[in-house]
Amino acid sequence: MNNIPRSTRWKNLKQDWDLIIIGGGITGAGIFNMAVRKGYKSLLVDARDYAFGTSSRSSKLVHGGFRYLANRQYKVTAESVRERERMLHEAPHLVYPERFMLPSFNTDHISPRKFGVGVMLYDLLAPKWDHQFHEKDEILQYCPLCTSPDVVSAWEYGDAKVDDARLVLRLIQEAAALDGTALNYARVISLARDQLGQVRGVVLQDDSGSHLPEQEVLAKVVINATGPWSDDLRGQLGREPRLRKLRGSHLFFPYKKLPLTHAITMFHPRDRRAQFIFPWEGVTLIGTTDLDHPREWEGKYDETFASQAEIDYMLESIHHIFPELQISQADILATEGGVRPVVNTGAATPSQESRSQVIWEEDGLLTITGGKLTIFRVMAAQALNAVSARLRSNPHFDHKMKVFEPLPKPSGSLEMENWSYLAGRYGRNVNALISESPKKELAPIGDLPAQWAELRWAARHEDVIHLDDLMLRRLRLGLTCKDGGQPLLPRIMSLVQKDLGWDDKRWETEVKRYRRIWSNYYSLPNS
Ligand code: FAD
Numbered sequence: 001m002n003n004i005p006r007s008t009r010w011k012n013l014k015q016d017w018d019l020i021i022i023g024g025g026i027t028g029a030g031i032f033n034m035a036v037r038k039g040y041k042s043l044l045v046d047a048r049d050y051a052f053g054t055s056s057r058s059s060k061l062v063h064g065g066f067r068y069l070a071n072r073q074y075k076v077t078a079e080s081v082r083e084r085e086r087m088l089h090e091a092p093h094l095v096y097p098e099r100f101m102l103p104s105f106n107t108d109h110i111s112p113r114k115f116g117v118g119v120m121l122y123d124l125l126a127p128k129w130d131h132q133f134h135e136k137d138e139i140l141q142y143c144p145l146c147t148s149p150d151v152v153s154a155w156e157y158g159d160a161k162v163d164d165a166r167l168v169l170r171l172i173q174e175a176a177a178l179d180g181t182a183l184n185y186a187r188v189i190s191l192a193r194d195q196l197g198q199v200r201g202v203v204l205q206d207d208s209g210s211h212l213p214e215q216e217v218l219a220k221v222v223i224n225a226t227g228p229w230s231d232d233l234r235g236q237l238g239r240e241p242r243l244r245k246l247r248g249s250h251l252f253f254p255y256k257k258l259p260l261t262h263a264i265t266m267f268h269p270r271d272r273r274a275q276f277i278f279p280w281e282g283v284t285l286i287g288t289t290d291l292d293h294p295r296e297w298e299g300k301y302d303e304t305f306a307s308q309a310e311i312d313y314m315l316e317s318i319h320h321i322f323p324e325l326q327i328s329q330a331d332i333l334a335t336e337g338g339v340r341p342v343v344n345t346g347a348a349t350p351s352q353e354s355r356s357q358v359i360w361e362e363d364g365l366l367t368i369t370g371g372k373l374t375i376f377r378v379m380a381a382q383a384l385n386a387v388s389a390r391l392r393s394n395p396h397f398d399h400k401m402k403v404f405e406p407l408p409k410p411s412g413s414l415e416m417e418n419w420s421y422l423a424g425r426y427g428r429n430v431n432a433l434i435s436e437s438p439k440k441e442l443a444p445i446g447d448l449p450a451q452w453a454e455l456r457w458a459a460r461h462e463d464v465i466h467l468d469d470l471m472l473r474r475l476r477l478g479l480t481c482k483d484g485g486q487p488l489l490p491r492i493m494s495l496v497q498k499d500l501g502w503d504d505k506r507w508e509t510e511v512k513r514y515r516r517i518w519s520n521y522y523s524l525p526n527s
Contacts (some may be wrong), residue, residue: 057338
């Protein structure tokens with residue numbers, strides 16, 4: 001991530017770290033970024049790729065969450081909508097504003113008036129005043145596909161969306177540029193404890209295939225930010241599991257099949273769960289589900305995925321709101337499943353469990369989990385303040401501190417739209433990316449906003465260990481292209497093979513691995 005070869009970073013692990021952060025999802029990335037910015041020597045490690053876990057599998061919304069309002073979780077909503085406003089301001093072109101329509105159906109359990117109260121409350125908590133009511137005949141102007149005869153009116157309001165994996169990568173990259181050290185494919189296999197049983201470090205195993213020696217690494221503070229895996233590390237301290245793992249899935253359609261100018265929030269006709277349908281990265285995304293994650297899937301599968309029942313459930317939503325569209329399973333480009341780390345309170349249904357973040361300090365190990373992508377700064381500041389007594393000069397972390405470097409001025413001859421897209425994703429490196437790239441690569445990949453030049457840049461500078469890191473998380477081609485982008489692989493090979501240092505045999509092995517991962521976890525079941 002910071003242009004220091006991975007093997008050198010591994011060799012340099014024997015240092016007195018201030019913090020070791022376990023988990024390179026949004027929670028770990030936020031903590032890492034804030035700690036490095038305050039001058040603390042910090043190491044972030046992830047057992048798989050950065051953002052491999054839930055943080056590349058979210059609904060990609062930077063939002064307050066209407067259903068939290070419905071569940072009266074006002075604090076989560078208020079915190080979230082305020083953070084949304086700050087991120088729109090501080091991370092332009094990475095976090096995008098999005099207009100949503102919230103239609104009322106004559107079969108709904110909630111009246112349009114009540115929806116209106118919700119929308120107003122949502123705005124008041126931000127605070128802003130940015131909603132509008134539409135009568136039935138106006139709705140078609142904004143959403144021509146919305147032909148359901150059951151729709152009676154709609155509220156329009158503003159929220160925001162993001163490429164979740166790129167948000168994580170930008171936070172990690174900017175911290176690494178400020179002297180933080182990040183390593184993917186570096187698994188914590190055990191916790192190192194002193195004579196009093198207090199956690200003082202970790203034992204790291206290299207899972208990149210480079211056969212680097214196992215290392216014990218010590219720090220003043222060790223933070224467990226492993227999301228749905230948090231209980232595994234806590235289990236090493238003999239602690240009882242506290243999480244209820246809730247799965248959620250998404251479907252991706254070609255934009256042409258489901259062309260929306262306004263995003264939609266709706267409630268599923270069967271169980272009234274909130275559903276979102278919106279344009280994202282050149283395609284249209286729908287999500288999500290909220291189910292208990294079957295225990296028997298853990299250990300059996302390497303990644304989670306959308307089940308047939310979840311696909312049917314989401315198609316049902318689409319048919320309900322767009323009855324004339326006649327979209328079917330065959331139209332789906334890709335699928336994705338993720339697991340939420342939620343604290344188990346034994347609530348009757350998954351959707352009733354609180355999404356609030358929690359912090360546990362156990363034998364010197366600080367665990368932070370729960371919460372949301374949107375409030376990562378609030379979570380990071382809370383985690384760091386909980387351990388600040390163990391850090392030099394007992395710092396206070398304010399969640400309003402800067403975590404994104406401001407963008408540079410545009411340079412080069414790229415169209416503003418393309419420059420902005422790259423700037424949001426690569427921050428201050430955008431102009432270096434442009435100057436390093438052959439002109440013909442500074443062009444969109446098909447109909448997508450993603451550009452060819454990103455592939456070469458990622459291969460050179462972004463710790464790509466496997467082809468799936470490149471296809472699923474550096475760029476999102478596995479979700480946005482037909483067959484997971486496999487037809488593009490010959491061209492991609494010509495762009496990245498040299499920088500990745502892979503010979504033809506390794507390339508073939510990586511292609512086989514990617515095909516297997518994509519067809520097992522990101523395509524349709526049994527396809
Ligand atoms: P993760 O992203 O899962 O990261 C944990 C990391 O720890 C992983 O990368 C894993 O590889 C690593 N790890 C595990 N064990 C080890 C080990 N032994 N050593 C080293 N590393 C290890 N929030 C929003 O704000 N907006 C949304 O729209 C939204 N939608 C969602 C939709 C779904 C379906 C789900 C499931 C969640 C959604 N959320 C959303 C919530 C949000 O995505 C999560 O709260 C957040 O991504 C959790 O991030 P995390 O960093 O805590 O965990």
